[in-house]
Amino acid sequence: MxxxxxxxxxxxxxxxxxxxxxxxxxxxxxxxxxxxxxxxxxxxxxxxxxxxxxxxxxxxxxxxxxxxxxxxxxxxxxxxxxxxxxxxxxxxxxxxxxxxxxxxxxxxxxxxxxxxxxxxxxxxGEAIGCFGLTEPDFGSNPAGMRTRAVRDGGDWILDGTKMWITNGGLADVATVWAGTDEGVRGFLVPRGTPGFTTHDIERKLSLRASVTSELILQGVRLPESARLPEARGLGAPLSCLNEARFGIMFGAVGAARDCLQTALAYADARIQFDRPISAFQLTQRKLADMAVSLNTAMLLAVHLGRLKERGRIRPEQISVGKLNNVREAIAIARECRTILGANGVSLEYSPLRHANNLESVLTYEGTSEIHTLVIGQALTGQSAYR
Incomplete structure (x- = not known):
């Protein structure tokens, strides 16, 4: 069908x-x-x-x-x-x-x-991992991280705090990024390592069906074998983020599609003034505009996916996909909520749940502002970060 x-x-x-x-x-x-x-x-x-x-x-x-x-x-x-x-x-x-x-x-x-x-x-799925880059005072500017790793004989000693870490409270192993005298390096920190603790962040209004945590490292001693040997400099964790951002551009399309499917079904079933509200011009305009945005976002995601498969995708192109598709998805989620009227604030329907979740997706793995500046630098050759 x-x-x-x-x-x-x-x-x-x-x-x-x-x-x-x-x-x-x-x-x-x-x-x-x-x-x-x-x-x-x-x-x-x-x-x-x-x-x-x-x-x-x-x-x-x-x-x-x-x-x-x-x-x-x-x-x-x-x-x-x-x-x-x-x-x-x-x-x-x-x-x-x-x-x-x-x-x-x-x-x-x-x-x-x-x-x-x-x-x-x-x-x-026998073990769960997390990725510790973001810190309480350093989100968009990871180069300023305060987490440090210092050599002590053949070992490393890690001290610092990571914040807003998805899966942190569940993780059996954390990839933790720290500044050293040799630049940013990555370390694998197994749960149970002395000095390594996690604290789950509560009272969230978004991504509630997800574990988000603080990672605390206090005098964590690790052997040299815990260091990721090929990770040298900030480019290593940023390359990982590009992998995750790629999935986000597709995921946002899914959230938007679910919202639109929900709103379309509701509009067909909801009767006002002896007609389904899907028969009214204003409702159809909302549905049409959202469907165009949804299809455009899907075409963008597939195109960038094919570029990635050919090894031709560039970071600024991933920024285009993440910026556009999340921005369009959250607009669709909010508009779909209006079609549902008062029923839209109930957990019986998905659009407002998606809208709340997308507030986090809009911000994490690069805020809209940061992705805008990545694109701006690609266009002008000028960095506006500093």
């Missing part, structure tokens, strides 16, 4: 494998996740037991090669992110952080021993 929201037939741009992956993820979410999302959001709960189920589906680090990872293409990974965020941004965030930050940092910059120790367990 033709999807009325696929105005531009973007599904025809996908391979059979990509469509199969999308359908498999959608079926799993419909059966296992969607019935529980309002409760998880209301109770600020992320079920850790989902991790091995996601691993069994091959979703964790699915775009990486080897070590139990599926090794699928960029667009196939993106379509999985789309379906995950169509359910809830918290779920896509879990998969993004696990695969594109924690696992990718080890896969790209780790030693053979580190890869063998952690990647198979992370891919299977």
């Amino acid at each position: 033709k999807d009325p929201l696929d105005l531009l037939d973007t599904s025809s741009l996908l391979s059979e494998e990509e469509r199969d992956i999308q359908a498999t993820v959608a079926r799993f979410l419909a059966d296992r996740v969607r019935p529980h999302l309002p409760e998880w959001f209301e109770n600020a709960h992320f079920p850790r037991e989902l991790a091995p189920e996601l691993g069994k589906l091959g979703l964790l680090g699915m775009h990486l090669e080897g070590y139990g990872c599926a090794g699928v293409g960029a667009v196939a990974y993106g379509m999985a992110c789309l379906e995950l965020e169509a359910a809830d941004s918290g779920l896509r965030s879990f998969v993004s952080v696990q695969g594109s930050l924690a696992m990718y940092s080890i896969w790209r910059y780790g030693s053979p021993e580190q890869k063998q120790q952690w990647l198979p367990k992370l891919a299977a």
Whole structure:
């Protein structure tokens, strides 16, 4: 049956494998996740037991090669992110952080021993990872980080605090970035290491079905074997963030699509003045404008995915995708809420939950302002950061 929201037939741009992956993820979410999302959001709960189920589906680090990872293409990974965020941004965030930050940092910059120790367990969901870059006073400017690692004989001593870390309270291993006398370096910090503690952030209004934490490192002693040997300088963690931002541009499309599907179904069923509200011009204008934005965002995501598969994608192009698609998704979520009227503030319907979640997505992994400046620098050759 033709999807009325696929105005531009973007599904025809996908391979059979990509469509199969999308359908498999959608079926799993419909059966296992969607019935529980309002409760998880209301109770600020992320079920850790989902991790091995996601691993069994091959979703964790699915775009990486080897070590139990599926090794699928960029667009196939993106379509999985789309379906995950169509359910809830918290779920896509879990998969993004696990695969594109924690696992990718080890896969790209780790030693053979580190890869063998952690990647198979992370891919299977038997272990959970997190990525410690952001600090309480340094979000958009990670170069100013205060977390330090100093040599002590053959060991390293880490001190500092990381903030707003997805999966932090669940993680069995944290990739922690710290300043050293040799520049920024990455370290693998297993849970249970003396001096390493986590504190979950409570009373959130967004990403409630997700664990967000503070990482505290007080005199954490690590052997040299805990350092990521190939990570030298700030470019290493920033390259990991580009991997995660790529998934976000697809995920935002999923959130927007779910909102629009909800609003369209509601408008067809809601009767006012003896007619469904979908028959009124103002409602149709809202639906049409949102459908155009949704299809444009989808075309952008697929195009950038194909560039990534050919090894041709540039950081500023990822910034275009993240900036545009999240901005459009949050506008669609808010507009869909208006079609639902008072019912739209209930957890029975998804648009306001998505809108709340997208407030975080708009900010994390690069604020809209930062991505705007990345694009501005690409256009002018001038950096406006300082």
